[in-house]
Amino acid sequence: MVNASTAPAATGQTPSRLRVLIVEDERDLVEVLTYNLHREGFDTIVAYDGNEGLRKAQTQLPDLILLDIMLPGMSGTDICREIRGSERTRHIPIIVISARSEESDQIVGFSLGADDYVTKPFSSKVLIQKIKALQRRMESGSETSDVIEHLSVRIDRSRHRAFHEEKELDLTPTEFRLLEVMLRQPGRAFNRHELMDAAIGEGAIVLERTIDVHIKTLRRKLGEMDLIETVRGVGYRFRERFT
Numbered sequence: 001m002v003n004a005s006t007a008p009a010a011t012g013q014t015p016s017r018l019r020v021l022i023v024e025d026e027r028d029l030v031e032v033l034t035y036n037l038h039r040e041g042f043d044t045i046v047a048y049d050g051n052e053g054l055r056k057a058q059t060q061l062p063d064l065i066l067l068d069i070m071l072p073g074m075s076g077t078d079i080c081r082e083i084r085g086s087e088r089t090r091h092i093p094i095i096v097i098s099a100r101s102e103e104s105d106q107i108v109g110f111s112l113g114a115d116d117y118v119t120k121p122f123s124s125k126v127l128i129q130k131i132k133a134l135q136r137r138m139e140s141g142s143e144t145s146d147v148i149e150h151l152s153v154r155i156d157r158s159r160h161r162a163f164h165e166e167k168e169l170d171l172t173p174t175e176f177r178l179l180e181v182m183l184r185q186p187g188r189a190f191n192r193h194e195l196m197d198a199a200i201g202e203g204a205i206v207l208e209r210t211i212d213v214h215i216k217t218l219r220r221k222l223g224e225m226d227l228i229e230t231v232r233g234v235g236y237r238f239r240e241r242f243t
């Protein structure tokens, strides 16, 4: 694994404080979040409605966005879509703050490109942990870790080898990339477009069903059918844990 503290290039500068944009109309919650984020050494930018939130995301280019869904002006889902649709902002990690706990809301958030979510009411401690996890992921970013491991699956990117229960898998390059993308974020639902972009290349013109075919062979090679889960109406995800 790449150590977050060693990941940024040695520029000779001290790393700047992470700037978190909070888009949330509940002022009490904003106050609590701001207090806790400052205490953890983050800088904050605040927007109390959707339009202001999108504008600040686009103009101030924060390092991370905490995004409420139910907002006056523009909804969080629309903001998410805009942010992911623009070259300048699409890399910014988003944590959705959802008022509802239904899985469908979380899936909608993920399918729009959110990176993680918390459900109200949530503890600041949990949120800070999620922010730090995303921060580590960002810092490892382009220098991504060479070995990714989750449950019984391990892949070694530099050597282009994949293992299930220590047994090497014979994967095609496309299957390998598909597995890698999902394995990086276990539990996150990916839609077929995201998987196609990741596995085949952005803008590739292939049928969505192509992904289903690749997933099918990948599942067969993994042996355990339920490591890759079907998310109805969305796409696929790598199992987060066995319960």
Ligand code: CA
Residues within 6 Å of the ligand: 024, 025, 026, 068, 069, 070, 071
């Ligand atoms: Ca709200």
